[in-house]
Amino acid sequence: MKKLKFWVIAILIASFINVNAQEKKSFKIHTVAFYNLENLFDTINDTTKNDEASPIMEMKGDIETVYKKKVHNMARVLSDIGADVANNSPAIIGVSEVENRSVMEDVANDPQLIDKDYGIIHYDSPDRRGIDVGMFYQKKLFTPLYTSSHELVIYDDSSRERVYTRDQLLVSGKLEGEMIHVIVNHWPSRSGGEARSRPKRVAAAKLSKKIIDSLQTIDPYAKIFIMGDLNDNPNNASVKDVLKAEKDKEDVGLKGIYNPMESFFKMGLGSNAYRDSWSLFDQILVTQPLIEKDYSSLRFYKAGIYNKNYLVNKRGRWKGYPLRSFADGGFTDGFSDHFPVYVFVIKEVE
Numbered sequence: 001m002k003k004l005k006f007w008v009i010a011i012l013i014a015s016f017i018n019v020n021a022q023e024k025k026s027f028k029i030h031t032v033a034f035y036n037l038e039n040l041f042d043t044i045n046d047t048t049k050n051d052e053a054s055p056i057m058e059m060k061g062d063i064e065t066v067y068k069k070k071v072h073n074m075a076r077v078l079s080d081i082g083a084d085v086a087n088n089s090p091a092i093i094g095v096s097e098v099e100n101r102s103v104m105e106d107v108a109n110d111p112q113l114i115d116k117d118y119g120i121i122h123y124d125s126p127d128r129r130g131i132d133v134g135m136f137y138q139k140k141l142f143t144p145l146y147t148s149s150h151e152l153v154i155y156d157d158s159s160r161e162r163v164y165t166r167d168q169l170l171v172s173g174k175l176e177g178e179m180i181h182v183i184v185n186h187w188p189s190r191s192g193g194e195a196r197s198r199p200k201r202v203a204a205a206k207l208s209k210k211i212i213d214s215l216q217t218i219d220p221y222a223k224i225f226i227m228g229d230l231n232d233n234p235n236n237a238s239v240k241d242v243l244k245a246e247k248d249k250e251d252v253g254l255k256g257i258y259n260p261m262e263s264f265f266k267m268g269l270g271s272n273a274y275r276d277s278w279s280l281f282d283q284i285l286v287t288q289p290l291i292e293k294d295y296s297s298l299r300f301y302k303a304g305i306y307n308k309n310y311l312v313n314k315r316g317r318w319k320g321y322p323l324r325s326f327a328d329g330g331f332t333d334g335f336s337d338h339f340p341v342y343v344f345v346i347k348e349v350e
Contacts, residue, residue: 027295027346028176030141031082031090033306034184034227034284036272037074038325038336039131040107041099043067049130051099055326066331071103073325073335075110078136081306082342089116090342091175093136094227096166096186100124104134123149125167133169133184133228144173150211154188154203163188163200170211176347178223178298181215183208185228187238201232205242212243212287216255223298226257226285229338233280234262245285252288259285260303261341271305271339273321280305282341290345301344311335 041054043063056063056070079089098104101122108118121144122134137144149167156163169184185208188200208226215222232238239245245259247266252258261283264270270278282305290300313323313334323334 026349028349029086029301029344029346030092030175031086031088031342031344032092032182032225032227032284033078033081033090033340033342034094034096034229034282035074035077035081035340036096036186036229036282036336036338037098037107038338039097040070040074040103041130042103042106046099046130049099050128051130053129054099055329056331059330069331069333070325071106072110072112073333074107075112077306077311077335077340078107079112079116080308081340082304082344085344089113089138090136091138091141092182092225093118094133094169094182094184095136096133096184096229097131098122098134099130100132101134104136108136119144121147121169121171123147123167123169125149126151126164127166128164131166131186133166133186135169135171135182135184137171137173142173142175144171145179146170146172150207152188152204152207154200157196157199165200165204168204168207168211172215175345176298179219180298181222181224183211183224183226183228185226185230187228187230187232189231198237201230201236201238202242204230205238209242212257216287220255221289222287223290224287225290225343227283227341229281230283231281234259234265234283239283239285243285249291252291254288256288257285258288258291258300259283260300260343261285264303264305269305271307271322271341272337282338284341284343286343295346295348298345298347301346303343304341306340306342311339 104120118136119139125132148170154163166186171182187204190197245257246252247262265280270280271282313321324337325334
């Protein structure tokens, strides 16, 4: 009996020491985010694109003032994402619906962001609307080493004509001295209906999977973030069947993909709304090495939908929806028709 008491006391003491040791641990935390910037076009007519059909170019009046407000609003959101936890703006931000590098530079140079010294990665894509994907990164935190743009070649089922859409952006570099890879996407829309347009997004998912496979062939333990406006939900074929993304960490094997956004979707949460129905088109997925439990290296901590109160429409028929920038032919002084999404990554420090 005395021996039993001794072992119980020893176990309690060991547990107490372990708990206190855990409490004394400290971590570095960084935000990795994605945001659809909703038609961030400049006010210059580019004769090589269909940019004159963009909301800002179709407006009457002082579009320069509107453009400056739009840029300022985008910078406000980007500066805020994750800041309440990380005490900093995101280390990395993937974006979609940007017309060119120039509009990204204007956002990065806004007073709300300029002290963060964001670098920009952007390639012009053949999208018929003239919109691209891109990436911002804080130069003091992330060092890009390799970048590439990957063309998505798809055709319309009826006409068999080429559908010109966004390229996929791959950026490989070092965050906190560790190699990571970021794939920024904006998959084809659901124009014409979900079923009819589905093959285009399946094709986009196959291109992403090809990029992932190529990275994992070189390094099976590659830390990869797959992000973007996928125009599909976490349970759609493009994500579940092609990327084979899993909702639960324990189901993710080596070279597998974890989708933390699927749990939000199952709870009825979304990043964009249409006809009183919420979708979670904006997603960030991660590969298996990012969900391991050894925090001596960069690991996934948690994910979120950035749906702060100021980003939500407060009145009218769109009450509760994301407060978009453009509606009914005018500028609302809003933000985007999508909420941003983000993940936190952490690393133990001594």
